[in-house]
Amino acid sequence: MPLVLPNGTAPQAAAGQPADRRHLLSxxxxxxxxxxxxxxxxxxxxxxxxxxxxxxxxxxxxxxxxxxxxxxxxxxxxxxxxxxxxxxxxxxxxxxxxxxxxxxxxxxxxxxxxxxxxxxxxxxxxxxxxxxxxxxxxxxxxxxEDEHPTQGITDLSAMLEAFGKLEGLRVLYVGEGNNTAAALALALTRYAGAELHLRTPAGYGLPEATMRRAREYAAAHGALIEERHDMDVLPADVDVVYTARWQTTGTSKADPEWRTVFAPFQVNAALMARCPSATFLHDLPAHRGEEVTAEVLDGDRSIAFRQAAHKxxxxxxxxxxxxx
Structure with a gap:
C-alpha cells in the first residue's frame, strides 16, 4: 500500500527530484x-x-x-x-x-x-x-549501533589503493565486534578469495545475525570469515591488521572490568611481529596505549591517517x- 500524508496525498520529493531514491542504510x-x-x-x-x-x-x-x-x-x-x-x-x-x-x-x-x-x-x-x-x-x-556502512566502503577503498586489489586479501581484525567490524565483515566477504580473521574478546564478538549473513556472502564468493575469542592462534600471515577503539562512540560496557578482558587484544609491536608483512589500519579515533600502541599507530606500517582521508x-x- 502506498504511503500517504495525513491530508490523504502522497508524499512528494523535493522540487525537481525523482520520487524513487537510492539509500545506503546497510x-x-x-x-x-x-x-x-x-x-x-x-x-x-x-x-x-x-x-x-x-x-x-x-x-x-x-x-x-x-x-x-x-x-x-x-x-x-x-x-x-x-x-x-x-x-x-x-x-x-x-x-x-x-x-x-x-x-x-x-x-x-x-x-x-x-x-x-x-x-x-x-x-x-x-x-x-x-x-x-x-x-x-x-x-x-x-x-x-549495529553497522557503519560508509566505514566499510572507506576501508575497502583504502585497501584497494594500498594493495591494488581486494580479491584474495587476508585481514586480521582484533578487538570488539562493533559496527565497524560488522561493516567490514559484510563487505570484504563479497570479494573472491578474501579472508577475514576476527579475534574478539568473549562476549564482545560480532552479532550472530551479522556473522550469519557474512558467512553466506563468503560461501557465495569463495571467501572466508572466522572468529575466535583468544589470541593464541593467528593466521600464518596476513596483509592487514585492523583494530578499532574499544569504547565505540555512543556506547558503554556493563562490566566494570572490561579493560582487563580486552587487554590481550591490544595491537602492539609484538603482535605486528607475528604478522611481518601486514599493513596496519584503524578507523579512528584512536586511544594510544589501549587498543593500539603509539609505536604501531604512528609507525611506518600504518596507513590509518591515509585511511581517514578515504572517508x-x-x-x-x-x-x-x-x-x-
Missing amino acids: LTDLSDDDLYALVRRSCDYARDAVPLTGPLTGKVVGTYFRTTSTRTRTAFSVAALRLGAQVVAYGPGDLQENTGESADDTGRVLGLMLDGLVARTSASAGELRAIAAWDTMSVVNAMT LYGAMAVLEWCLA
Whole structure:
C-alpha cells in the first residue's frame, strides 16, 4: 500500500527530484555490483581520477548527528560541497525531536525540503529505514549501533589503493565486534578469495545475525570469515591488521572490568611481529596505549591517517551514487 500524508496525498520529493531514491542504510541492501562500484569510485576520487564537474549542483544535503563525529561529519559536509551541493547541518539539540516530535514525522518533513539526509543516531537502522520508506529524499546511514556502512566502503577503498586489489586479501581484525567490524565483515566477504580473521574478546564478538549473513556472502564468493575469542592462534600471515577503539562512540560496557578482558587484544609491536608483512589500519579515533600502541599507530606500517582521508572519498562516492 502506498504511503500517504495525513491530508490523504502522497508524499512528494523535493522540487525537481525523482520520487524513487537510492539509500545506503546497510551494506546488505547493496548488490555486489553496487558495492564494487562504490569502492572503485571512492578509490578513483582518492587518485584524483574523477573531474569535479558539480554533479550535485542544486541539491541540498542535510547532516544530522546526534552523537559526536569528526571524520564522518566532516567528510560528508566537504563531499557535498565539493560535488556542488549545499549543506544544512543539524546537531543533537536542533530538531523538534527534543520536544517530542517523532523521528518518523521529523523525517517526513525533512524529506519535503531536502534531497538527502546523512544521519548518525544512537539507535538501530530501523529508525532510518522508517524515514527512507517515504522515498522523498535519499537517506545515508552515517553509523548506527549495529553497522557503519560508509566505514566499510572507506576501508575497502583504502585497501584497494594500498594493495591494488581486494580479491584474495587476508585481514586480521582484533578487538570488539562493533559496527565497524560488522561493516567490514559484510563487505570484504563479497570479494573472491578474501579472508577475514576476527579475534574478539568473549562476549564482545560480532552479532550472530551479522556473522550469519557474512558467512553466506563468503560461501557465495569463495571467501572466508572466522572468529575466535583468544589470541593464541593467528593466521600464518596476513596483509592487514585492523583494530578499532574499544569504547565505540555512543556506547558503554556493563562490566566494570572490561579493560582487563580486552587487554590481550591490544595491537602492539609484538603482535605486528607475528604478522611481518601486514599493513596496519584503524578507523579512528584512536586511544594510544589501549587498543593500539603509539609505536604501531604512528609507525611506518600504518596507513590509518591515509585511511581517514578515504572517508571523504567514500562520502563523495556515496552522495554521487545516491543523488546524481
